Amino acid sequence: TQLLEQSPQFLSIQEGENLTVYCNSSSVFSSLQWYRQEPGEGPVLLVTVVTGGEVKKLKRLTFQFGDARKDSSLHITAAQPGDTGLYLCAYQGGSEKLVFGKGTKLTVNP
Amino acid sequence: NAGVTQTPKFRVLKTGQSMTLLCAQDMNHEYMYWYRQDPGMGLRLIHYSVGEGTTAKGEVPDGYNVSRLKKQNFLLGLESAAPSQTSVYFCASSYLAGTYNEQFFGPGTRLTVL
Numbered sequence: 001t002q003l004l005e006q007s008p009q010f011l012s013i014q015e016g017e018n019l020t021v022y023c024n025s026s027s028v029f030s031s032l033q034w035y036r037q038e039p040g041e042g043p044v045l046l047v048t049v050v051t052g053g054e055v056k057k058l059k060r061l062t063f064q065f066g067d068a069r070k071d072s073s074l075h076i077t078a079a080q081p082g083d084t085g086l087y088l089c090a091y092q093g094g095s096e097k098l099v100f101g102k103g104t105k106l107t108v109n110p
Numbered sequence: 111n112a113g114v115t116q117t118p119k120f121r122v123l124k125t126g127q128s129m130t131l132l133c134a135q136d137m138n139h140e141y142m143y144w145y146r147q148d149p150g151m152g153l154r155l156i157h158y159s160v161g162e163g164t165t166a167k168g169e170v171p172d173g174y175n176v177s178r179l180k181k182q183n184f185l186l187g188l189e190s191a192a193p194s195q196t197s198v199y200f201c202a203s204s205y206l207a208g209t210y211n212e213q214f215f216g217p218g219t220r221l222t223v224l
Contacts, residue, residue, distance in 0.1 A: 009150075031210065033212070041217055041218070042114070043153070043200075044215070048210050088153065096141055096158065097143075097168070097211075098155075102150060102151060102152035103152050
């Protein structure tokens, strides 16, 4: 099983700040997914990135897939308290399974 | 549509007791999954099913059994609970195996084993 390393593990910032979290591996992936898990809830898919160098935007969230398809980043502009949660990246480990990283726990303080 | 539902939401067991967690989905998904989530460990796959009547082991299957008698339901059983099984359990389902496997998660069951 390939490993996904997410960094930082924890991040606490003030409302309005920008931030970037990372998902890295030594392996090449056909695609990577990002999920957000709000406190007390299950994860929800935010985006799937497929092409090396791809950039996808979801409102204030910008996702990038590395050129070599080994890593991905999530950048949040002007963070809001509603962005608080656990951000998980995942890759397709076989046709029917996902393998998740350990996540970045983000807290946005008002 | 309710999506993925899990019962119960909370449960406290004593060591050695048994219980069954129920997951139901109304999206006609073929694939269903059980994960456990522990602090600092992310989501770890316990068992999964690629269709009615089929099950397979995931990363951490020991101490758990599953059944998928109906397409919409996936049951997770603990025959003899241990404190190490204290965790939050999530069920998920997905409609496509292949390039994009988007999984839809339930709200979780918080289990404490004393």
